[in-house]
Amino acid sequence: MATDPYKELGVARGASQDELRKAFRKLAKENHPDRNPGDKKAEERFKRVAAAFDLLGDPDKRARFDRGEIDADGRDTFRGFNPGGSGGSGGSPFGAGGRFEGVDLEDIFDMFGGVGGVPRGGPRSSGPAKGHDVRARLEIDLEDSIVGATKRIAFSDGRTLDVTIPQGASDGQVLRLKGQGAPARAGGQPGDALIELGVKPHPVFRREGGDLHMDLPVSVPDAVLGGKVQAPTPDGTVSLNVPKGANSGSMLRLKGRGAVDPRTRQRGDLFARLIVTLPDGPDPALEAFAEKWRKERPYAPKRR
CATH class of the missing domain: 2.60.260.20 (Urease metallochaperone UreE, N-terminal domain)
Incomplete structure (x- = not known):
């Protein structure tokens, strides 16, 4: 990755880990291959953003990068190393006078197999290092x-x-x-x-702990006379009994149809709030009935 990972994520060098995470989520969502099928530019952008966050999202690797110990690809850097042997040291691999900056001595010895080809400190007991997460x-x-x-x-x-x-x-x-x-x-x-x-947020369900809440539209006849309606749940559609004389705001509970409470690990309930809904478009018969009802049986709804 040739670019600066901070620039790749569009954040300042002093950005917090939370700011880094938010920037990554936004860019990864915009450029994800599933959202941009066949778009090679978006795919490459997604890869660069993910690589940048892999580096900066790890506090240890970020600190090493900021100190110049690793490059944007996560590889160790050896400042002062001069493989061409130029300078005033007669071809010294470490540049003029054999000096080098920002390099750990253990890394230098390990890079050249230790002294005399034997790893510094004798054979390693820990074995090869594990790859990065x-x-x-x-x-x-x-x-x-x-x-x-x-x-x-x-x-x-x-x-x-x-x-x-x-x-x-x-x-x-x-x-x-x-x-x-x-x-x-x-x-x-x-x-x-x-x-x-x-x-992701759900278009129907609202989560509250281990419970789910939703609004369930019901027709005027079902609200007045009672009846069965189809209700969505996370497990599929179920048939729900609407009681006779139900009003908007009435709550029905579907036991064990909610989410999983992260504290108890138990399945919560699904609460359906009934919303009495008129038919789409004008209905002359319903309007005539309502007009007659208003004249003969007027009533004022109570505040709930």
């Missing part, structure tokens, strides 16, 4: 967070991965996928993929 955000529907699902996500390196969304997933929850991160050098274990879940 990668981070991504996955937007899911409310129904998926309740009943579970499998979703595909695209990474900045072009890989795709099927992610299993557990039942009762919550907004902001992070899933760790072992071994699905960046590969390690020298045969080490790859890093992990950290997938942050974002639950």
Whole structure:
């Protein structure tokens, strides 16, 4: 990645982690391949944005980048290194006078195999270093967070991965996928993929803890006479009994049809608020009935 990751995300160098996350979410959503099928420019932009956030979203890697210890691709930098051997040191690999700045001595010895070809300090006991973790955000529907699902996500390196969304997933929850991160050098274990879940707002349901709320339109005849209406739930459509004489604002409860409470891990309820709704367009018969009713049986609704 040749560009400055801060510029790629459109934030200042002093931006907070929360500002970085907000900028990444906005740009990733705008340029996601699912939203821009076949758009190579958007796909490349998505990859660059994801790579920038992978670097800056990790406080340790961000600090190293700000100090100049790694470049925008996350690779170690060795300032003062002069592979051409020019300068006043007679071809010293470290430049004039053998000096170098911003480089850890342990890194230099390790880069050249230690002294005399033997790693500094003798054989390493810890083995090859693990690869970096990668981070991504996955937007899911409310129904998926309740009943579970499998979703595909695209990474900045072009890989795709099927992610299993557990039942009762919550907004902001992070899933760790072992071994699905960046590969390690020298045969080490790859890093992990950290997938942050974002639950999208729903056009029908409003979530309050483990419960869901919705407005349910009912016709005038069903409100007056009672009847069965079809009501949406996260598990599918169900038949709901509307009591005789129901008014707008009346609340019906569907037990166990709500969301999953993140504290108790129990399924909540779904509350349907009835909204008595007139038919679309004028209805002469209904108007004549209402006119007669207003003359013969006037009443003033009570404030609820």
